[in-house]
Amino acid sequence: MFLMQKATDVTADQLTRAYAFPPSDRPVIRANMIASIDGAATADGKSGALGGPDDHRIFHLQRSLADVIVVGAQTAVNEGYHPPTVATDDTAARSARGQSRVPLLVLVSRSLTIPAEYTTLTDPAVVVATCTNAPAAARTRLVDAGATLLDCGDDDVDPRRLLDQLAERGLTRILCEGGPRFLAAVAAADLLDELALTVSPILTGGAAPRISHGAEPDGPNRMRLRHQLANDDGFQFQLWERAVPRPPASTD
Template sequence: MGIVYALWPTDGEPTAVTDADLERLYDYPPELTEPWVQANMVSSADGAAAVDGRSAGLSHPADKRVFALGRDLADVVLVGAGTAQAERYAGIKPRELRTSRRQARGLSPLPPIAVVTNRCSLSPQSPLLTDTMVPPIVLTCAAAPAERRDGLADAGADVVVVGEDSVDLPSAVRALGDRGLYRIDCEGGPRLLGAMVAADLVDQLCLTVSPLLAGAGAERIVSGPAMTGPPRSLRLASVLTADGFLMLRYRRA
């Protein structure tokens, strides 16, 4: 694994980053009383969000370290059903560092995964239900087939209806907050992130830029209908690097 260096903020020359440094940089605001959303994404230098349909081809051990940290510090991981399927999601597992981080902050032993799906397309046989220690939350809408909603509930999911014809994301975020899940780590994919940006729900963007040119054809980190209104302003909060990869952290301005 390449050493991670902080380019900014520093007092001068780039400095090696420890786990404690990462925790300090990426931790959620203290004493939250309402949901706060962090988005975690990776892209190529020319903007592609995936290689051969998966983000793994753009990643690096240092990026995976930051990605895991996002889960370690979160109350809940938010993901779109398509990404969960393409990236072969299962429930989040305990590990020594994750356990110690969560215990130190008074968090639950493991965060649940909340899956956004307009039609309850998640299978009851998905590893999110069969290979997990924490039941997933399924955020869906009234138009989703009742038999699918019931099947997921019978399989152990916490099924939450938020919206009529499609998932209403502000209502979904509020529903997570109602469960005391304020620290929300959104892992995409592009359509979910695009909708979250359009609804002005993203408080922090953690973006890894991979030193690759993927060429035309792949999605950007956001997709879907064009956003109405002006672009959302962000401020640069930190810049890390390892082996040519840049790990950028932006916060709501």
């Protein structure tokens, strides 16, 4: 065991290097989540209520580094997600990395119960990942509203098929922002490579979900801490990575 010492201030360049996606010949999936000190993923029903200025800074930094942002559609609607944007100062760096001007936003929905008036759906940088057996009437309603649908499974959204479709588009830096059920599905499929976790200095109580809630993996996904930062407000910013590399994809 050892004591965590308070370090010196972290510069913007150091923070960018700390959260850069690792070089890889395959897609890398990182989840970015926040939790209270008693394990709640939300306060008053929203994850944003747990955050603070430095958490928002790291949130937007990771988005600027990603090729694609994946989030459950219900989470996106509840949290008021808008089409992705990137600060002007980050566009040159994205271009140098061979990335598009803004990351693609993928909304995951098996049931397609997304309000047609949710205008984020119609942005060209937004697609909805769903399944072929989603209700036909809901498919028609969203397509008529201007949404772009991407089938990634038959009866449910298969995270592995979604990953394959993103890889075919050259999108390999994948940032998953939940919600808890979709993150659980990614972990259960043994696809999670990294977890960026903000620990908020709030005790919520109540019955809020954990950051991962739902499907269970065959065994625990052991991870190791790559770095931990903190600020004077009591927030901790952790980046975890797989302790054992993800096995190669099947060639069958």
